[in-house]
Amino acid sequence: MKKLIELENLTKEFNGQVVLKGIHLDIHENEFMTLLGPSGCGKTTTLRIIGGFEEASAGEVLFDGIDISKLPPHKREINTVFQKYALFPHMNVHDNIAFGLKIKKMDKSIIDQKVLKILTLVGLENYGNRHISQLSGGQQQRVAIARALVNEPKVLLLDEPLGALDLKLRKAMQVELKNIQKEVGITFIYVTHDQEEALTMSDTIVVMNDGAIQQIGTPTDIYNEPENRFVAKFIGESNIVEGLFVKDFLVEFDGQQFVCVDKGFDEGQEVDIVLRPEDLDIVEVGQGKIEGVISSILFKGVHYEIMVETSERTYTVHTTDINEIGKKVNLDFWPEDIHVMEKMGTY
């Protein structure tokens, strides 16, 4: 796929505080990219720099190979879906969506056609004359998306657009957004702090923290092969264990050596090891790898969340099997369930 946007050494300071520490990122055509991270990690600032609402302190934004860092927002072929939609309260749905087209002085008949088409796309055919205040949150959300998409931008920026919706609607909109993206076939850059949302929709996830990119990868990569402790902790619940990389395909933690599938670290290097709760099995004593006692059981709907206390630490296990508190058990896992990561500062 062709590179559409390149961020080169993007840096941003606010009143002497560094919010972005030299970001490098390539965004491709037709890609659904998510910037994921906790609040204050710099993801929204990155988005606002791409949109032209914020000027970078240093670095470049290349669009189709041309530097657009100094271009004001109204001259960029990029549109934004704002966090709280930012729909104009003095216009109805039709006029909100037609705003950008009217600015471009298009024919009224063409505008009406385009507006109707895009309203159909977001499922609001008959809402053109409605006033903004008469719409529900989900409907306002769709209007905001339609208003941006009708201008046929090459890139759509979305700043936590689902944050204001309730859980059920959010899930439905996730699917819908992904479908819309496939249908219009343009690049979406999506900002969120919700890892589940990111995993569901994205082609590429960029995990950010503290103004720097932690990892770039597909959802499966990010989930299964977190590059560091931060990513592992941020994406889903994890058991993160400090260990030693003995040699290729062999690690040591909790005083035992285990076969794994990782290679390429230095021999004897200190590493962090991730064991996902759903990868751990609770088995009868003597049949597993680590001994422990069940200290608590929480029912979570689909599964049980069980704490197993071992001599070294407490492991979190997700299982559908029924167990009882106080029972002595063993923990079992496969070599491919062990994810070895570079050790870095604790979070």
Place this chain on the structure above:
Amino acid sequence: MKQFRKLVTPYCLWLFLLTVVPMLLIVFYAFTEKGTAITTFSFTLENFTKFLDPIFVSVLFRSLKLGLLTTGVCFLVGYPIAYMIAKCKDTTQTILILLITIPTWINLLMRTYSWISILSNNGLLNKLFEAIGMNSVNMLYTDFAVIIGMVYNFLPFMILPIHASLTNMDKSLLEASQDLGASPIQTFFKITFRLSLSGVLTGITLVFLPSISAFVIPKMLGGGQYSLIGNFIEQQFITIGNWHFGSAVSLILAVFVIGLMALIFMAEKRTNNSVEEEEGGWLSNAKRKKVR
């Protein structure tokens, strides 16, 4: 908490005595004339037919003209200022708004009094004109002086509500407009100005209404014979002593002003129908903004 309900009674009585009865008296006087005996009154509509008198028509016309001019000047000067203040940093804004408000806390007559010495024939302004080699201009006791005095006194009431409506505006709406391709100037006219209209309407109300019924400023800066509706009413009561005609003029003025406020209220509701109004609250809100 229903025990507290009956506490409303004293104020009800008070309102009846000092608001309702006095207003009814105006109506009563407006529709009557003195009878033959001192204590008798008879019904008449003559007080209202007197309005067709060219003298009164010219007074009315003049009041409207000066009111509109004052409001226009206040708007043209005040909007840019409100806009520029809204663009400043937060602390600067607080200080500037305070600076704009302070003069309104000082007695209107005292403030206006100072303009006499500035505008008079051998006043400061004319001295300045002479110093730079210009002829002195007769300014005091002219329309110009009255408008200057009214703009000076009412300008803050235009700036403050407009500034409030500008700062209450959601900044992301302006970003959205630019994002959709509108230049900063297009954004200003299509979004910013439209969304500040409620503030503009409040400002116009707070300037236009006091300026058409103004009475002290035209008297001080416009000279004794200078006649606007306010002065006309005063003359009828104090100098001429025709309480009936004076009451009729007052009644007309009250109906006109209250009717206009109701119209503006409806216009405001239309421009801003997302904002819910408190019962009967808007009109008093408009005036309440004066203090802030």
Place this chain on the structure above:
Amino acid sequence: MRKERKSVRILWIGVCLFFLYFPLIIMAVFSFNDAKSLTHFSGFSFKWYGSLFENTQLLDAVLVSVSIAIIATIVSTILGTITAIALSKSKKIVRTSILQVNNLPIMNPEIVTAIALMLFFSFANIEKGYMTMLLAHIAFCTPYVITNVLPKVKQLDPHLADAAMDLGATPFQTLMKVIIPQIKPGILAGALFAFTMSFDDFIISYFVSGNGVENISIVVYNMTKRLNPSIYALSTIVLVVILFALLIGTFVPYILVKRKGVKMNEEVN
């Protein structure tokens, strides 16, 4: 380009502030003038301040203005607060109709209110003087107190009063210990409003007073024809007092809030 725009902004705001403050500065400067001229500054002196304190007419007017403002503020604040609380508990129809009438003096041109009150006092055969002025001031101040206090009362959690009475407080104790402290900001704002309205009033006082009872505004009005620097001296004193009160009233809470804000930020971080 940006710099240019900024300087235009500073210039425009500067000119506007100059326009608003120039007359006040002129007033203050010429109050210290040696001569009687209000256009030519011939030397510094305090003589107009001296003559101010010999001018019994002006001093009486100051006394009238201050005493009426204080009494009218106290009465209208108490009356307005009680009414606002009562209104919040009344039936909707009672509340709306009373508020409509209450809005009349606010919406009416001041001169109409003045005429109406004047007609009333002459109709009721009350001799015009200090008492009529005071009654009139209470009448036009109270509506403003109500419009300031009522929203605060409405924001109150209705269960607060229930809770207080549940814990054994009498209605009066509930009022004094629970409701009033909660709506204090509204009451203070209303009282401040009432005070400035009363202190600065001219039109209504002018029409309803008589028998030589004059407040500052009326004296200033009567002196329009004969310029008198003593008025400047008085205005300057009033200006300084107001500025001082504003300084205390605005900046002290502002600084306190700011300090608190900083503290809260620190806690968050």
